[in-house]
Amino acid sequence: MEKILQVKDLELSFNTFGGEVKAIRGVNFDLYKGETLAIVGESGSGKSVTTKSIMRLLPDHSAEFKNGEILFGGRDLTKLSDKEMQKIRGKDISMIFQDPMTSLNPTMPIGRQITEPLLKHQKIGKEEAKKVAIDLLRLVGMPKPELRMKQYPHQFSGGQRQRIVIAIALACNPQILIADEPTTALDVTIQAQILELMKDLQKKIDTSIIFITHDLGVVANVADRVAVMYGGKIVEIGTVDEIFYNPQHPYTWGLLSSMPSLDTEEAKLYAIPGTPPDLLDPPKGDAFALRSEYALQIDMEQNPPFFKVSDTHSAATWLLHPDAPQVDPPATVIERMKKFPGSRYYEGGAI
């Protein structure tokens, strides 16, 4: 498969009054053409910052690339000037944001907001751009698009606004679409509609999607591959089945155990103890060690490297080291692993 974006050893810090916040501490991943890569993790794990740094949307005066590169179309995005970035944003890479209630300009008719990237990046006139915008609105399932072009954001519901934001993002047929928690602010029925719409559109225009979320239910629904982030690093990456049914990192175990499920018999939902690490002064070894009951001595001292589980699956935990003791993951995770061919708990059958 063709790699469309490569993030290599990316390190990024925010310079604040309190000191240097190391928000991203060495992130590596590839994005393939036409796939959906979900990045999951709790608040502050660096998932939004990673994607915003791809778009270079972080404030210049405080955010600073420390190391690494973001390769896209043969160029390193971390080195481009703002002018060159403007030509990429909205055209080759575009973005959908979390809160549709605030991401549209309240004083501009939505038609103008949709035609803006078209007029900017494509050599077409106003009339033609209008036609394209109406088609886009129809594409995202907006009824009577001609009439709605002149209306303002407050005249639309939350779900409709997110459809408009999606229309804006897809206006120039981008190669990469970054969706930063696009369904978090919507209620559940609308969430399902928006997810269906995104899957549908991805097939139509053949774009790659980076989908940021903390909702594992959404991940299972949309993703081809999943990257789990914690403390400014990716701790485990693999196909959606590998992450859900053969997870290796204790943090992924914690995430999966804290996911509510209808057939669980326990009355109380599991919560990962403790709080996320302070990235002003990140821990020396595995950032998750302090919250993990599976932590080894070495986790406190040395950063675990990535261990390969399969060609598509790797995890950064010392538990995968040949010398590490064999530990059993939480019961709910073992239940999942029983269904995964290739895991050590496999009991036959299929997922």
Place this chain on the structure above:
Amino acid sequence: MARYIGKRLIYMVITLALIATFTFFLMKILPGSPIASADKLSPEQRAVVEARYGLDEPLPVQYFDYMFGLLKGDLGISINQFKGANVTDLIISRMGPSAQIGFQGMVLGTILGILLGMIAALRQNSWIDYSSTLVAIIGISIPSFVFASLLQYWFGLKLEWFPVALWKDGFMSSVLPSIALAMFPLATAARFIRTEMIEVLGSDYITLAKAKGASGSEIAFKHAIRNALIPLITVLGPMAVGILTGSLVVEQIFAIPGIGEQFVKSIMVNDFSIIMGTTIFFSVFLIIVILIVDILYGVIDPRIRLSGGKN
């Protein structure tokens, strides 16, 4: 929209009637008499003068006389300052210079203030930002008569660019007073726009505009400024008041034959009908400004389209 404005006009008339009533009775409570050197007149002489201006009638009669006159657009006649002159004519003849410097000051101040505030917000925490804050503090805290005197001294006396005072050289005479009046709206606008612009620039839709590939100037002028203007409209009313009260003083200093100057003089000699007339005139002006502000809201912010407006 027409229905809305019609409704507002009715409210305006009621407000004006109340203002006229209050001012009328407040004036009557004031000690002193509008008649020049009243104590030197004999009671007979005094009665003759009072009868001429209808001051001998009982208070309710005087009140209703005045209010009926008002309905017909008659503000009465001047009692001592411009003996017998019609107040309506007096105000109209004095309106020109006041309106000119007021309007010029307001427009100049608001536009410069918006620009200053925008630049300050776009270059947050730079020397431009700090100097704009300084200008804003100076503009708000130093009264307009200090500026007026400084302007007279530097640009009138020292550099001789503009006339020091009086209203003889048309536009040139209006420059210095307009600048003196512009300081308050300039400072207010700069302060508001800076705060609001910084907030708007941090909002999600600006990030989305950036994500679309918009450049810095497109973001500032196409997306941010219109949203940052909304709260400024709210202070346009108070700014107009600032211009009015400022012009009372500034007109005195530059010896401009405007309403403000006339107003101040008539207060000093207790010229009842001119004070009443000017107060009502100022009130009309303010109420109209407030109406314009409310209409502007709907124009700039589509979320506040007024009731009865087209959807």
